[in-house]
Amino acid sequence: MNSIIIDGLSFALPLFIIAIGGIYSERSGITNLALEGLLGFGAFTGGLTAAIIYEYSSIGGTASMYIALIAALFGGMVYAMLHALLCIRFKANQVISGVVINILATALTAFLTNQINASLFGRASNRFVLEVSPRFSIPLISEIPFIGAFFTSIYPFEIIILIVAAIMWYVLEKTPYGLRLRAAGDNPQAVDAAGANVSAIRFSAVMVSGALSGLGGMCFAYSISSNVSPSIFSGYGYLSIAAFIFGNWKIGPTFWACILFGFARSAGYSLVNVLALPSAYSDLVLTLPYIITVILLIFVSRANRAPKSLGEVYDKGKR
């Protein structure tokens, strides 16, 4: 039981922070299918940073992890500017741009990882190995049955994610910038008439989505595999898109959607363990979040309302 909660949270939270990135981008009016590519590229940047630190400096494991997380954040942000540039400056189709960004990220990171490993570190490998992230439990509270599991074996990044998520919620709901961002996704003409710069708002929102995706991607790298390899591209970006759509493009409900996905996944693994099923079944379990997605889609699609101008190129002259 405890492992369901522990593993569920460590999967759900990175998913959540990526979904918040998606919410920023889409509430501003830019369709963002590029989350998958953004998280992968962010993780690549973080992984490369961690590898360089390991190879060339004496900075220890935990400190290098924080540096790697920050590097992933910037990597995702910079890479997201490509999506922003295509969609806003060049008015490209946002769906196509997103897909291209994803494909490019897969190819580019695989190529660069191999090349850098060969030339910089002198080994043939398609991955950057990370040090294992420490975990901690909160004394006393973690002793409480059931509830204690939420405070046991926590990755430090889970705390970071919760803090960042709270800040992102505050910015979106309580600040002038957030108000304009939300308005830009509904009626950009109104934002323009109010004297604010729609393109700048949208550009920054896409950059935020890149930064948060990069951060989330790096967290996945630390928690799931302890390395950055092509397996980082296994659909978590798409899953977070599903999460924020179920969450109706709102941060609160999206949190619960992510928790649901996380727990469904970890519960499935536990089930495989408890029933002592062959390992092939654990692959089946991996599909669980996606199956839930399909089923949920049937129920929530009707009530859901996407931002009104989502995916539309903003053209000042159009009435």
Add this chain to the structure above:
Amino acid sequence: MADDIVVLDHITKRFPRIVANDDISLSIKKGEIYALLGENGAGKSTLMSVLFGLYEPDEGRIIIRGKEVQIHSPREASALNIGMVHQHFKLVSDQSVTENIILGIEPTVKRLGILSRLDMKGARERIRKLSSDYGLDVDPDAKIEDLPVSARQRVEILKMLYRDAEILIFDEPTAVLTPQEIDSLLHVIKALRDGGKTIILITHKLDEIKKVADRCAILCRGKLVGIYDVNSISTQEMASLMVGYEYTDEVNKKNYSGGDTILQVENVTLYNQDKVKVVDDVSFCVHKGEIVSIAGVAGNGQVEVADVVAGMLIPSAGRIVYKGMDITGKSIRERTEEGIAYIPEDRQDVGLLLDCDLAVNLALKSYYHEPYCSRGILKPVEFRKNGEMLIDQYDIRSSEGCSTIVRSMSGGNQQKAIIAREISLDADLYIFVQPTRGLDVGAIKNIQERILALSEEGKAVLLISLELEEIMNLSDTVIVMYNGRIQTVRKRSEVTANEIGYYMMGAKHEA
């Protein structure tokens, strides 16, 4: 001249192929209601867009409060305390009234001395005060999408007031309102003037000008025809100056002599998405050569009746019989092919493909058969031929003929295009839903004459209109609907406009 707050001095604005404003000079006094009168396309909106910084004039000067200014953007106009309520509202539908009003000039407060956040409370207070000062009656916490059009318009007015606008421009504010709402808007406009604001009212409705305006400038085809004190000029004179020729209000109408039944609506009942009964047991007939109109205040089920007949909505109960045949379950295309033509209420959403060209739009109901399509391949040449013919016949004005993108055309010409398309179908039953809404006097007259001509050719016409005058001018039979029910069915010749008005308000009821 000292109290002139806005002076437009020899303004000329040219667009490709057209001079929208030709050497126009106006001066507007502080604290007056100044009306700009003209047909669609006369250049009123362009002139105000110049003042509001949306366009820059090719020639001429703008003088505000005695100082010559260059206005390059709405933002700069706003800084000069100029505000504008556009025809198409610029509101964010999923946000509250307050959020919409503060957008762009958000007030903030510091929380705990560091965290800066929106000052929703202060903004709400200020909006509440402004709202009660001018009798606007807007709830600052309501969501825009839950508000009716008239309240959204009041939000736009509040938006200007919140920005301390002193010169308020209204671009055809009454086009989207019902008669009662128009009255209350005119009250608000007067209250604003009495509060010291200067108001510029763009309109083509003469009676409104008579009711509220102090002075009016009449534009015709980009030129200034004259500036008049409203008290010293009659509506008749204004109308003929604005149209550019002598205008008569009366429509020549022959008396209806009776004919075969074309359409029978039998006990139709319709529930909407929220399970509310919007049409309640409605039955009536339309005969050959007859114009049957349904009168009523907006939202009493008239439009739904038309949609049911056209096939856009499926009735919850009842039958639609057309030429003796039950068509209740037939698709829209089948109905079209049987000879039902439909001019919808919302010409932009339902009637046209705004981003396609005129030739395509004019063939929308026949593109799939000969001569437009042969063996599954479209024939652009036929589209053009048909387009050019209709443009010529129906006097549809557009900048590039058949290749004009419909979005760029004026409302009146968009409507003409729909009517041309539908009439060219040579149907037997024509359904017109608010065919003249938002159009200028010339276009209204043109369309009304077309409707009369149809009935003279022996076509059956079902007309839904909010304009009582139009109903009285055109119909043979008047049906009044209230709350989804038929209040009364009367011969036009046996009823007065006042009586119809009573029925519309639900005051009289016939068992």
